[in-house]
Amino acid sequence: MTTLTLAKALNEGLRRSMEDDSKVLVMGEDVGKLGGVFRVTDGLQKDFGEDRVIDTPLAESGIIGTAIGLALRGYRPVCEIQFDGFVFPAADQLITQLAKMPLRSLGKVRLPVVVRIPFGGGIGAVEHHSESPEAYFTHTAGLRVVACSNPADAYTMIQDAVRCDDPIIFFEPKRRYWDKAEVDLMAAGVPLDRARVVRQGSDVTLLAYGPMVKTCIEAAGAAEQEGRSLEVIDLRSLSPLDMDVVAGSVERTGRCVVVHEAPVFTGFGAELAARISERCFYHLESPVLRVGGFSTPYPPSRLEDHYLPDLDRVLDAVDRAFTY
Amino acid sequence: MTADAPRGVDAPPEFVQLLTPEGERVEHPDYDIELTAEEVRSLYRDLVLVRRIDLEAVALQRQGELGLWASLLGQEAAQIGSGRALTDADMAFPTYREHGVAWCRDVDPVKLLGLFRGVNHGGWDPAEHNFHLYTIVIGSQALHAVGYAMGIQRDGAEAASIVYFGDGATSQGDVNEAFIWASVRNAPVVFFCQNNQWAISEPLEKQSKIPLYKRASGFGFPGVRVDGNDVFACLAVTRKALRDAREGQGPTLIEAFTYRMGAHTTSDDPTRYRVADELEAWKLKDPIERVKAYLFKNQLADQEFFDKVEAEADTLGREIRRRCLELPDPEPEALFRHVYVDPHSIVDEEREQYLTYLAGFER
Secondary structure (H helix, E strand, C coil): CCCHHHHHHHHHHHHHHHHHHHCCEECCCCCCCCCCCCCCCCCCHHHCCCCCEEECCCCHHHHHHHHHHHCCCCCCEEEECCCCHHCCHHHHHHHHHHHCHHHCCCCCCCCCEEEEEEEEEEEECCCCCCCCCHHHHHHHCEEEEEEEECCCHHHHHHHHHHCCCCCCEEEEHHHHHHCCEEECCCCCCCCCCCCEEEEECCCEEEEEEHEEEEEEHHHHHHHHCCCCEEEEEECCCCCCCHHHHHHHHHHHCCCCCEEEEEEECCCHHHHHHHHHHHHHHHHHHCCCCCEEEEECCCHHHHHHHHHHHCCCHHHHHHHHHHCC | CCCCCCCCCCCCCEEEEEEEECCCECCCCCCCCCHHHHHHHHHHHHHHHHHHHHHHHHHHCCHHHHHCCCCCCCCCCHHHHHHHCCCCCEEEECCCHHHHHHHHHHCCHHHHHHHHCCCCCCCCHHHHCCCCCCCCHHHHHHHHHHHHHHHHHHHHCCCCEEEEEEEEHHHHHHHHHHHHHHHHHCEEEEEEEEEECEEECCHHHHHCCCCHHHHHHHHCEEEEEEECCHHHHHHHHHHHHHHHCCCCCEEEEEEEEECCCCCCCCCHHHHCCHHHHHHHHHHCHHHHHHHHHHHHHHHCHHHHHHHHHHHHHHHHHEEEHHHCCCCCCCCCCHHCCCCCCCHHHHHHHHHHHHHHHHCCCCC
């Protein structure tokens, strides 16, 4: 076991992927000498060379478009989009090309491209640096969408993503980059498309992914002192979605609160609530409640503590789940 | 230029031409080409056959057998000239109008018809033909071609990629990003722009204040304008650009100056926005007639040859029509196929539910 930050765990995972397969490339803005603005690619260019760790021009559509071309030639590019709010210039290449080209070819083309996106707020950033755009991508057939929440998962999930033959949007919780945890560098980890129960409980199921998993674990700790037992599930994969683990939990607890930073309105939680009501209707003691961002643009940083779900807002929703 | 004046009728300056519209061979200091009689006859055959494929496809659309067709009429020389310049190892990235290039890459024309009939979204194997899938979003494929060329560089291969796009696409961000990427990476890629004067209803002056080939100099690589209706010149210019790319001299932008003789697609009505005189003037520059005149004048082909090519075109037209009508509609299950390589629980669940629903009608 080794103690690593989440950023370093991703770095070690990428290093391992590049050692295992010479076709794996890393590309993005400032990923070379600088090692990425969050240092996730630190040292990779020095060890693997400029042909495999590519500092690209400052153009996100170009990053994804050329990654597609490289994948057509047999490479496995791992692209870094520097911040969540900068993915939109690449939206066309992601949605009309990367997601659909394998189907367009009737399966003859494979595009094993990973697009890493640091997402979410809580770091006191300026505009466009704190967003949660996951629902745009879960709504696009052909893309897989995953989010890691802790160093151990980050280490195995990035390697699994690189090995996968489908294009993957890989969300990284940027405010958790510096969180440390024990990582077993020999572990295989949970399969990429599986959810994981990270804390067992019997009264309410909390569903989260990325940065909100830690918030939910803390909320469960606080609730325990008040005599409530909360189960926390880290979804890990948003598309596909591991409904068996979700439904198994909700059928036991009868209550569910979904937590994400993205706006609640037509957010990913809406899909979860709908699916749970379809599948677990007779087990539910209360409606599925959602805690998330407001239907406002992401606020200036001095307001972000009001916008982001925190322990108290999660527990408030838990309380409300008992009023039905 | 006034709004209704005929466009592109006078030959523009700095224009590489090796065969005049009257079928006269002319010299150019930078581009020359030696073609045997057999090679010229073969180019003529290609031009006639792809025009026939196109004509048949337009007819099939008019008869309700295709949902849409994007005609290449008038652009045969640009496509056959550049397409025949490619080696087997080179990779072509088309728009949705490169039926002539597809022909040069041995893609079955019926596969092109399948896309426009709605049987699938493409379906040929790009790696088998080194001819990528048709790209409908304007200009997106320029970046794919550059990325592919970066792969060629990493493989140390003796190859280049070529990407086709139109005059309208030069306004797209992706095409300009591709220019930058190719330039700074010195990527082995040829940008082949067919300037057919019209982006649906918008004439060139809505896209550019300078001739398109001059854009290249701002990005740091050469640009050249070629008579896009001259198959000899298109072959010579593309051959050189591809050779330069393979030899490590980086990208070239080729502007093939041509004309879209038909509508943008079968859904378009060009009489709403362009004058008839323009079409008449461009008819005199036809890409096929000038090769025919050259073959005749130089006694490189006789009537028997031309009759034989016509007969072959008729047979080809009948054959692709028959095979188009025989294309089966896909099974409903095809909806769910090839969305992902690995199993995906949501798609798998929806497939099962929908097929069960359909099976309910059969009881």
